[in-house]
Each structure stands twice: as structure tokens, then as C-alpha cells.
Amino acid sequence: SQTIHQWPATLVQPVGSPLSLECTVEGTSNPNLYWYRQAAGRGLQLLFYSVGIGQISSEVPQNLSASRPQDRQFILSSKKLLLSDSGFYLCAGSGGYEKLFFGSGTQLSVL
Amino acid sequence: DAKTTQPTSMDCAEGRAANLPCNHSTISGNEYVYWYRQIHSQGPQYIIHGLKNNETNEMASLIITEDRKSSTLILPHATLRDTAVYYCIVRQFMEYGNKLVFGAGTILRVKS
Numbered sequence: 299s300q301t302i303h304q305w306p307a308t309l310v311q312p313v314g315s316p317l318s319l320e321c322t323v324e325g326t327s328n329p330n331l332y333w334y335r336q337a338a339g340r341g342l343q344l345l346f347y348s349v350g351i352g353q354i355s356s357e358v359p360q361n362l363s364a365s366r367p368q369d370r371q372f373i374l375s376s377k378k379l380l381l382s383d384s385g386f387y388l389c390a391g392s393g394g395y396e397k398l399f400f401g402s403g404t405q406l407s408v409l
Numbered sequence: 410d411a412k413t414t415q416p417t418s419m420d421c422a423e424g425r426a427a428n429l430p431c432n433h434s435t436i437s438g439n440e441y442v443y444w445y446r447q448i449h450s451q452g453p454q455y456i457i458h459g460l461k462n463n464e465t466n467e468m469a470s471l472i473i474t475e476d477r478k479s480s481t482l483i484l485p486h487a488t489l490r491d492t493a494v495y496y497c498i499v500r501q502f503m504e505y506g507n508k509l510v511f512g513a514g515t516i517l518r519v520k521s
Contacts, residue, residue: 302452332508341496342453342511357508388452398445398509400452 300325304389304401311408317362317376319404321389324370329391331372332398333364336386348372384408412436412499418516421491427484429515431497434478441500442473443509444482446493446517453496453511456482487519 301324311317323329330349334342344357346364354364361380365373372389386405390398414432421427433442441460445453457464457471459480464471470483484491496514 334511341494341513342447344508344510347508386450390452397443397455397458398453399455403450403452405450 300329300391300399302389302391302399302401304404306404307402308405309407311379311406313381313408314378317374317379317383317406319374319387319389319406321372321374321391321401322370323372323391326391328369331366332390332392333372333374334388334390336388338385342388346374379408381408412510413497413512415495415497415512415515417513418518420518420520421484421487423489423519423521424486427487427491427517427519429482429484429495429497429517430479431481432479433497433499436477436499438477442471442477442480443498443500444469444471445496445498445511446491447496447514448493456495487517489519489521491517492519493517 303322332347333345335345336342346354346356348354348366351366351369361383362376384407386403388403389401392398412433412435441458443458444456446456447453456468457466459471459473473480494514494516496511498509500509
């Protein structure tokens with residue numbers, strides 16, 4: 299079965315510091331991969347999705363970027379974090395028909 | 410740009426059926442309806458999906474109206490552990506891959 303590994307579970311970063319969140323996938327090849335963000339008490343906002351290595355689609359203008367250096371690796375980055383980047387970040391993948399499998403999430407607090 | 414409308418919250422008595430409605434009046438003929446749920450501070454969990462016919466699995470049943478403009482997720486015997494946010498989603502086809510856009514969802518509270 300497909301598994302999404304995401305780490306760390308929690309992260310506290312100062313404003314202006316860089317960010318790198320990594321997500322890896324097991325159990326499927328050539329998955330579609332997604333990064334979502336959830337603000338406190340809100341729904342999930344789709345940030346990026348990727349259909350293959352090096353292919354990234356951005357959904358909203360923002361301070362973040364994504365990269366997919368390998369088929370089963372998806373990275374979320376920022377050069378300088380803002381307070382508004384705080385939130386719960388979720389990586390998800392699917393091998394088809396968008397039956398998404400989510401990672402356990404990273405709670406990012408920018409202070 | 411979610412294409413679905415759900416009630417903000419619902420309550421259900423433990424052991425009774427929970428019926429969660431969803432409107433998707435602009436759904437296209439080849440778009441699937443998906444249901445996920447999210448327990449606090451966890452990643453969403455897939456429940457069920459369907460296109461035209463009613464679907465049932467070990468977790469729930471999905472009833473889709475004949476015109477496909479609405480659907481209902483049914484949890485036949487709700488337990489306290491079913492308390493969660495339930496998302497109804499219509500898969501949107503894109504030029505490169507497909508995406509699932511989550512709306513605000515329905516907060517289901519199962520009470521003893």
C-alpha cells in the first residue's frame with residue numbers, strides 16, 4: 299500500500315529563516331504529489347502539485363517553492379519565512395484516480 | 410475554487426446513522442465525487458468515491474442523485490471516533506494531472 303513519509307512533525311522557525319520540508323513516497327511509482335497547507339481552524343489549501351520529476355504547478359502566489367528531484371521525493375522550501383507561513387503542512391500522493399494518501403503533517407510555527 | 414457546498418456542522422447521536430449532504434451542481438459528466446475526513450491534527454483520510462452509481466465500502470455508503478448534482482455520505486452506525494471534519498470534493502481535471510480542491514467541510518460531532 300502507498301505510504302507518505304513526512305518530517306518533522308513540528309517545527310519552530312524564526313522569521314526570515316529558510317525552510318525545507320521533505321516528503322517521500324513508498325508503495326507506488328510515478329505518483330502525483332501535492333503540498334497542502336491548513337491554517338488553524340481552516341480547510342486545506344492546495345499549494346503545489348506535481349505529475350513527474352521536475353514538473354511543478356503552483357496554485358497560489360506565495361513565499362514558498364516546491365521541487366521534485368526524484369520520482370518519490372517532493373520538497374517544500376522557502377528562502378525567508380514570513381509569519382503568515384505558519385500552518386499545518388501536508389504532503390499527499392496518489393497513484394491514480396486521486397485517491398490521496400496523506401502524510402502525518404508538519405506543524406510549522408514562524409515566530 | 411471548491412465546487413462543492415456542505416453544511417458547516419452537524420450533530421449525530423452515537424449508534425445512529427450520520428447522513429452528510431453535499432451539493433455539486435456544476436459537476437461535469439466525467440468528474441468523480443470524493444469524500445475524505447480529517448480528525449484533529451492528522452492528515453485527511455480517504456473514505457469513498459463515486460461517479461454515477463451508489464457505492465459502499467467498509468467505512469461508509471455514498472448516494473449520488475440521478476442528476477449528479479448532489480450526494481450524501483452515510484455512516485451507518487456512527488461512533489465517537491467518527492467525530493471529524495468531512496470533506497466532499499469534486500476532482501477537477503487539469504491539463505497536467507488532476508487536483509483535489511478541499512472546501513471548508515462539515516464538522517460532524519458524534520455525541521453519546
